[in-house]
Amino acid sequence: MKMRNPPVNSLSLEFLTELLISLEKLESDKAFHAIILTSDCPGIFSAGLDLMEMCGRDPTHYAEYWKAVQELWLRFYLSHLVVISAINGVNAAGGCLLALSCDYRVLADNPKYAMGLNETLLGIIAPFWFKDTLVNTVGHRTAERALQLGLLFPPAEALQVGMVDKVVPEDQVLSAARSELAQWLAIPGHARQLTKSLMRKPTADRLLKERDADIQNFVRFISRDAIQKALRVYLEKLKQKKT
């Protein structure tokens, strides 16, 4: 699955919906057993959630958007397919969440390709299920520091803290993901799938039990004047970078 939403693969409502539909199609076709998730945007895996979806819109839109973000995470996190990410670019916040929801992560060895949950740098908060997904991957202490500081880890550090499983030269990221896949596909499918569910269901259930409350919290939080101002300032900084 090659993500293509130029220029930065931001996860707009439309793009989230496209990803969901693609995932559902692959999952319902018995011929498919695995996905390699990668990017078609040079140097960028994903810039995360689309800030334009969270800025200057009305509460109904925020609620619809957040429901789609939840849905994408739940579907990827619990997918019965083997999902491996071949991370071939910078990968921020919501994009990093997507990679953390995969079964295995290969990152291209380029110092520009940092990844992490950098929400605090924008003046926003990583929701509890983003946090849980990170804790499940790197452990509590590393997650606590990374989340508070909004750290984006370059490849060597991402490997060292366990955020990714392998770092390889850029031109080998897809072939390394394919080689890894062979090992996962050699395991009897039902045993692997049940084990995945055993490991992940408690985390997913936390959100499933509080889904509506989580949407309401998001809408309340993102609608605050101070948060809207912080997002506008951040977007402005991104644009000014060019001048």
Ligand SMILES: CCCCC/C=C\C/C=C\CC/C=C/CC(=O)SCCNC(=O)CCNC(=O)[C@H](O)C(C)(C)COP(=O)(O)OP(=O)(O)OC[C@H]1O[C@@H](n2cnc3c(N)ncnc32)[C@H](O)[C@@H]1OP(=O)(O)O
């Ligand atoms: C107490 C109660 C608590 C309740 C809590 C409830 C909920 C929690 C609340 C909120 C949580 C919301 C969670 C959000 C998670 C996210 O994913 S936020 C997004 C974070 N992403 C980033 O910080 C990345 C920002 N982008 C960049 O750093 C760079 O763009 C890049 C990816 C490194 C690429 O750099 P490059 O130089 O190649 O490109 P440009 O920067 O020039 O960008 C091109 C173009 O794209 C626009 N853009 C970039 N990123 C985004 C984005 N994420 N969304 C929308 N648009 C983006 C950029 O502005 C440029 O636009 P142009 O100038 O018009 O061309």
